[in-house]
Amino acid sequence: MSFIKQIIPSKSLIRKSEEGIFKGIMYISVSIIFFLLIAIIYGIISKGLPALSWEMISSVPEGGFYFGKGGGILNAIVGSIYLALGSTAIALVIGLPVALYMNIHLVNRTKFVNSIRFLLDLLWGVPSIVYGVFAFSIMLYIGARVSLLAGMITVALFILPVIIRTIDEAMKSVPRDLLEVSLSLGSTKTETAYRIFVRQCMPAIVTATILAFGRAIGDAAAVILTTGFTDSIPTSLFQPTATLSLSVFFQLSSPVEEVKARAYASAALLTIIVLIISLSARYFSSRYNKSRIK
Amino acid sequence: MAQEFQDKKDKIIIENLDLYISKAHILKNINTTIPEKKITVILGPSGCGKTTLLKSLNRLTDLYPEVDITGKIMMNGHDMLHPDVDITELRRNMGLLSQRPMPLPMSIFKNIAFGLKISGRRNRLFLKKRVEHYLMQANLWDEVKDRLHSPAAKLSIGQQQRLCLARGLAVDPEIILADEPTSALDPLSSKAIEEKFLELKNSYTIVVVTHSLRQAKRIADNVIFMYLGEIVEQGSAKEFFENPQNERTKEYLSGVFN
Numbered sequence: 001m002s003f004i005k006q007i008i009p010s011k012s013l014i015r016k017s018e019e020g021i022f023k024g025i026m027y028i029s030v031s032i033i034f035f036l037l038i039a040i041i042y043g044i045i046s047k048g049l050p051a052l053s054w055e056m057i058s059s060v061p062e063g064g065f066y067f068g069k070g071g072g073i074l075n076a077i078v079g080s081i082y083l084a085l086g087s088t089a090i091a092l093v094i095g096l097p098v099a100l101y102m103n104i105h106l107v108n109r110t111k112f113v114n115s116i117r118f119l120l121d122l123l124w125g126v127p128s129i130v131y132g133v134f135a136f137s138i139m140l141y142i143g144a145r146v147s148l149l150a151g152m153i154t155v156a157l158f159i160l161p162v163i164i165r166t167i168d169e170a171m172k173s174v175p176r177d178l179l180e181v182s183l184s185l186g187s188t189k190t191e192t193a194y195r196i197f198v199r200q201c202m203p204a205i206v207t208a209t210i211l212a213f214g215r216a217i218g219d220a221a222a223v224i225l226t227t228g229f230t231d232s233i234p235t236s237l238f239q240p241t242a243t244l245s246l247s248v249f250f251q252l253s254s255p256v257e258e259v260k261a262r263a264y265a266s267a268a269l270l271t272i273i274v275l276i277i278s279l280s281a282r283y284f285s286s287r288y289n290k291s292r293i294k
Numbered sequence: 295m296a297q298e299f300q301d302k303k304d305k306i307i308i309e310n311l312d313l314y315i316s317k318a319h320i321l322k323n324i325n326t327t328i329p330e331k332k333i334t335v336i337l338g339p340s341g342c343g344k345t346t347l348l349k350s351l352n353r354l355t356d357l358y359p360e361v362d363i364t365g366k367i368m369m370n371g372h373d374m375l376h377p378d379v380d381i382t383e384l385r386r387n388m389g390l391l392s393q394r395p396m397p398l399p400m401s402i403f404k405n406i407a408f409g410l411k412i413s414g415r416r417n418r419l420f421l422k423k424r425v426e427h428y429l430m431q432a433n434l435w436d437e438v439k440d441r442l443h444s445p446a447a448k449l450s451i452g453q454q455q456r457l458c459l460a461r462g463l464a465v466d467p468e469i470i471l472a473d474e475p476t477s478a479l480d481p482l483s484s485k486a487i488e489e490k491f492l493e494l495k496n497s498y499t500i501v502v503v504t505h506s507l508r509q510a511k512r513i514a515d516n517v518i519f520m521y522l523g524e525i526v527e528q529g530s531a532k533e534f535f536e537n538p539q540n541e542r543t544k545e546y547l548s549g550v551f552n
Contacts (some may be wrong), residue, residue, distance in 0.1 A: 110359040177392040178399075180354050181458065185409040186386025186465050197406070200399040291399045291445035 032165050044271060048264030056265060061231045073266055076247035078233050081273070082148060083243055084217035087155035092210055094156070095163035096205065100193040102164075103171040104179065117168065123159040128215075131158040132222035139226065149237040151227030155219060159212035166211060170204030171197060178293060202288035206281045220245040244270045262267040304324070305330040305499040306351065311365035313343075313350060315358060320346050324365070333491055333500045335392045335510045338520035339546075344503045345473050348518070352388040352471060353381055366550075386413070389462025389474040395454035395479075397446035398461075402429075402438050403470065405446045405457055407467035426463060431488060432460035452483025459490060470494065472502045476509065485526065488513050505548065511535060519543055 055072050064069035102113050135154035144150060174197060182192040198205065220243070228240035229250070244266055251263035306328040313321035328334045336344040343385050348357050353374065355363060367374040374384060386409070387455070406425040415421065429435040434456045439447070446457055455475060462470060472491075476484035491500055491513055497524050504510055510517060514531040521539075527540045538544050 026502045105356050108361070146522075175394070175396065176357075177394060177396040179357065180349075181390055181392055181396045182388035182398065183354065183382075184352060184385050184388065184471075185408075185412070186382055186460065187412045188382050191412050195412075196398055288399075291401065291446050291447055293397060294400050 004104055023025070039272070044264055044268045047261060048266070048268035051258070051261035052265040056262065057269065058125070060233060065231070066250060066254050066256075066259055068254075068258045073242075073244070073262070075231055075233050076242040076244045076266065077269065077273075078225070079148070079241035080217050080244040082224065082234065083151050083155060083241060084213050086148070086152035087159060087216045088209060088213045090152060090156035091160045091163045092205075092209060095160050095208075096167060097257050098164050099167035099171055100197055101148075102168055103174070104189050104193045104197060106178065110212075117165070120161040120165050120168075121218065123158075123166060127221065128155075128158050128219050129221035131155075133226035135222065136225040145238075146226055146228035146240045147238045148227055148234050148241040151223050151241060151243075152237075154222045155216045155228045158219075158222060159215050162212045162215060163208045166208035167201060167204055170201045175293070178227075200289060200292055201287045203292070205284035210278050210281050213277055217243075217274060218245055219243075220249060244273075248258060276286065301337040302330050305309035305369065307366075309366040309368065311347075311350070311367065312363070313355065314362040314387065315347060315505055319470040320523055321350070322524055326518055326525055326528055328501060329498065330499050331497070333495050333502060333513050334516040334518060336503045336518045337510050337514075337516035337519060338505065338526075340505060342520045342541045343523040344505075344520050348471050348473055348501060348503045350432070351469075352385045352390065353389075354385075354492055356381070382539070386465050387467050387470050388469040389465065389467040391455065391458055391470065391475040393477055394456050397449070397454050397457055400446065401443045402446050402449070402457060403442040403548070405461050406464050409461065413465065418538060428460040428464045428548075429457075431463060432456040432490065435459060452479050452482075455479055455483060455487060456490075463494075467498070467535075469499045469501065472500065474503055476503070476504075477506075484509075507549075519546065521546075 056072065057072055057077060058074060059070075059072040059075065060075045062069050065071040066136075066190060083233065102116060106113050131154055133151060135157070139145070139150055178196065179192060182196045183189070187195070223243050224246055225244065229242050229246050230240045231242065233239045234240075248263050248266045250257070251259050251266060254263075300545055304327040307337070308324050308326050309326075311321055311324035324347060332467050334452075346355065350363060351367060353372070355361050362377060365375070367444060398408055402517070403425055406428055407421045410421060414540065415424075426435060429438065434453060437453060438457075446454065451456060455478075470491075476487050479487065488509065491502065494500065496516070502509075502513065513532070514534075516529070517528045517531050517533070517534040518528045521542055527534065527538060527543045534543070535547065538547055
């Protein structure tokens, strides 16, 4: 017994310090993240809020806007929302069936599906400017001009891997039994996909959509080559469109202090839009969360 | 062979069934029959292929990668492994109870109505009556009648398994396949399921996979004993338990290995 008493204290000392070190690392990481988040939000709000006015969010730029004249960024707000909604919708309509098909119809083709996953992961990592260049070269080839539609398609292409892989990861973890019982009730694979898997994975589908929307609304690189930039609100899919992120960029590169402040206001707006979308999406997905099979 | 089909007592006839998963020989030359309106228990230690045999009956084995299956599974005079078989109809005809109760991610009511809805029955009153009927049949009605529209995932495990039974019965199958249906349940819920099986065997052909010798003794009319992918011994429960022929069966029954 005395032998045990001797060993336990020394061993627990190592374990205690181990616990302490890991806790410390964790606390530091979490504090860094919190600090960064608060710093970013504080920076944007403190610099942007004074410049944020009703005029800014309700009117389009007047002549000389980028040199300090009046007007607002309604063109960019509307343009960004159009672009992000349109591209997210396109990507979801294409991406959801792909994720379902990979996990249900191709459930016995593991190797093939894994190679699709690998390709999608590669595509996820490709920077959006590359998609922009690719789309731009096609537009040149067919003689198309920069337009909202071209931007939507390009952005849809680069958020497609995000949507498919995020939904796919959730569907991979759906219990095999759920697929089996659903088929045993006489449903086809497609019925199982849309009636069971979509319900079961609704939170993941929402998360994927938010992620994709966030990337779409924040993108500047692919957009500058495909949608262009304009001071007016687009009235058709074939007109060029302004976006918030480019608007931030153009205003920030102005030498005029007022215009720079408006860049921060635009950035604040961009953040607020993403926040609203995330919160409302979370709210709707929580309804489905209750009936999920854990 | 033709004579065997005329023998109405056999619901399913399996002939020379071999199953490989990426070259591993999982089921070896299975020849057996499953009698109609009886409880057939597939018994054996873990990993002997009994679940695979059960799932090859309604071709859930199609969902496994790299499966190679040869032989015949005859039901109502048709080879179920034939590529032209309407697999959706085949599966609907066999209700499945899985090891872990697996309700669908929706309300209690919708769980039962799901099978009916996909077969085109959408009349509300009809659905309501059917749902009530099948919940009663699974002895679940009294416990859930006031919360039919709350999520099925909120039920206790035992209630979930009875819900799954009701849901399976609602699509009007001829056969019930159960893969260790009580292994996740508490003793009382297990008893409820077993009693239900004994009642249901008057109208359904039931196949139960289990590794519990005691459960097999309680419910089996007919036993198929498997070991390492082969059928070691099969026959009526009485014969099997009272007068086993094979040495391995004797060892298993006396608890030498499990």
